[in-house]
Amino acid sequence: MSTSTVVTAPVGGVPEPGQPFAYIRRVLVEPDWTRLPGWRDVRREQWESAQWQRANCVKNIRQLRAVMGNLVDDRLYLELDDDQHRFATMSMLLPPQMLNTMVPTAPPDTESFYADPIRRYMLPVASDRHPIWPSHPYATRDSLHEHDMWVAEGLTHRYPTKVLAELLSTCPQYCGHCTRMDLVGNSTPTVNKLKLTRKPVDRSDAMLDYLRIHTGVRDVVVSGGDVANIPWRNLEAFVMRLLAIEHIRDIRLATKALMGLPQHWLQPDVVGGLERVARTAACRGVNLAIHTHINHVNSLTPLVARAAHTALEVGVRDVRNQGVLMRGVNATAADLLDLCFGLQGEAGIVPYYFYLCDMIPNAEHWRVAVWQAQQLQHDILGYLPGYATPRIVCDVPFVGKRWVHMVTQYDRELGTSYWTKNYRTSLERDDSDALTRRYPYFDPIDTLPETGQRWWHACERSGARRRTDSAFIQ
Numbered sequence: 001m002s003t004s005t006v007v008t009a010p011v012g013g014v015p016e017p018g019q020p021f022a023y024i025r026r027v028l029v030e031p032d033w034t035r036l037p038g039w040r041d042v043r044r045e046q047w048e049s050a051q052w053q054r055a056n057c058v059k060n061i062r063q064l065r066a067v068m069g070n071l072v073d074d075r076l077y078l079e080l081d082d083d084q085h086r087f088a089t090m091s092m093l094l095p096p097q098m099l100n101t102m103v104p105t106a107p108p109d110t111e112s113f114y115a116d117p118i119r120r121y122m123l124p125v126a127s128d129r130h131p132i133w134p135s136h137p138y139a140t141r142d143s144l145h146e147h148d149m150w151v152a153e154g155l156t157h158r159y160p161t162k163v164l165a166e167l168l169s170t171c172p173q174y175c176g177h178c179t180r181m182d183l184v185g186n187s188t189p190t191v192n193k194l195k196l197t198r199k200p201v202d203r204s205d206a207m208l209d210y211l212r213i214h215t216g217v218r219d220v221v222v223s224g225g226d227v228a229n230i231p232w233r234n235l236e237a238f239v240m241r242l243l244a245i246e247h248i249r250d251i252r253l254a255t256k257a258l259m260g261l262p263q264h265w266l267q268p269d270v271v272g273g274l275e276r277v278a279r280t281a282a283c284r285g286v287n288l289a290i291h292t293h294i295n296h297v298n299s300l301t302p303l304v305a306r307a308a309h310t311a312l313e314v315g316v317r318d319v320r321n322q323g324v325l326m327r328g329v330n331a332t333a334a335d336l337l338d339l340c341f342g343l344q345g346e347a348g349i350v351p352y353y354f355y356l357c358d359m360i361p362n363a364e365h366w367r368v369a370v371w372q373a374q375q376l377q378h379d380i381l382g383y384l385p386g387y388a389t390p391r392i393v394c395d396v397p398f399v400g401k402r403w404v405h406m407v408t409q410y411d412r413e414l415g416t417s418y419w420t421k422n423y424r425t426s427l428e429r430d431d432s433d434a435l436t437r438r439y440p441y442f443d444p445i446d447t448l449p450e451t452g453q454r455w456w457h458a459c460e461r462s463g464a465r466r467r468t469d470s471a472f473i474q
């Protein structure tokens with residue numbers, strides 16, 4: 001196991017000899033944006049302005065070319081275009097902050113840009129996708145059935161005491177692997193997105209009405225999309241109304257923008273508003289946290305650390321990271337440990353979860369098998385403080401998050417794992433079998449032994465997949 005390349009500078013310390021992972025403390029460094037031709041003249045005040053970042057997001061190939069100049073050749077742009085027409089489930093949207101963390105230590109060239117871990121999930125190209133199995137046969141839009149579990153528009157009640165409130169369907173950045181590809185972002189040539197139809201104010205009112213009545217719900221994830229795209233005044237009003245509900249004890253604000261657009265979370269009006277909300281939460285004994293989504297240590301820069309530390313300074317109780325485990329991005333123990341040490345040690349962010357990438361269309365090249373995730377969980381234990389050692393979890397359709405070692409049965413040949421649950425979702429209130437049923441999850445087919453791969457090919461060829469469904473539901 002070797003350490004991965006990181007955009008950080010070592011600050012001394014000699015790793016313990018003979019260990020599989022060599023820990024070296026590194027300080028964070030903001031990559032020099034002027035190495036990219038389109039930003040040669042961008043000044044620090046512009047870079048640190050949220051308005052400048054939003055106005056200069058890269059939304060299409062023409063804008064990407066304008067930033068990159070002649071650093072990468074046409075092959076990459078052609079493949080990007082091909083991917084957007086045939087595979088992409090998310091449209092392109094990259095704040096300069098995120099693009100600047102690709103190939104961070106030198107002007108990129110074609111090969112280094114192709115190989116970059118952040119490029120691989122934020123700007124996927126056609127050759128990244130698996131040539132035979134771009135999608136698993138059981139991949140679906142809304143693979144977690146969040147929409148099916150809406151109890152009001154955008155309000156998913158999946159766990160007994162927790163809800164997810166999707167206040168909007170946009171983000172300041174669009175991730176290629178987005179699990180909410182069904183709803184979030186603009187439609188693409190391959191995905192016509194579901195639309196929120198109610199006015200935001202009516203949607204919020206309906207959510208709050210539901211929460212006031214359901215006194216067993218104590219925990220609300222305020223999400224989207226990304227809450228950084230909600231005008232602060234509106235977000236603050238919603239959170240304050242949540243805080244007025246006596247039985248709500250935990251509130252987490254979900255924002256990848258803490259990393260993708262940290263400038264947003266450093267704006268004086270946002271910091272001031274966050275402080276008001278945090279003070280109210282503290283007075284009422286409510287745990288207010290920010291949950292972010294960082295997948296690689298190269299995304300951690302001083303601006304990201306400053307945004308996280310600022311949130312903590314104004315009274316947010318915790319900033320936690322929920323990353324996604326993806327091949328080609330972070331699926332080695334060294335990548336995960338480098339990221340977690342950077343999060344915990346340099347940015348004040350608690351490494352909390354790594355999710356297996358969900359079974360959405362065209363995601364097979366990113367997904368890892370359950371046994372690989374179990375191995376990674378094994379390999380990262382013992383290095384970080386226990387409270388900062390993330391759990392690797394599989395979000396099993398109709399079940400919810402399960403730690404990867406909780407699998408109850410596992411057919412490695414067909415890559416089918418079976419999981420149980422100890423609560424009912426809102427879909428199964430009257431289902432007497434919900435707690436004894438075994439729910440399937442599927443490994444990527446290219447990770448299976450030859451016999452398993454042949455089995456899936458034979459099913460696909462004969463069109464027999466649907467006839468096998470009953471075999472998987474136990």
Ligand code: SF4
Pocket residue numbers: 170171173174175177178179180184224225226256257293
């Ligand atoms: S920030 Fe989250 S919701 Fe937005 S595109 Fe990325 S994964 Fe999806």
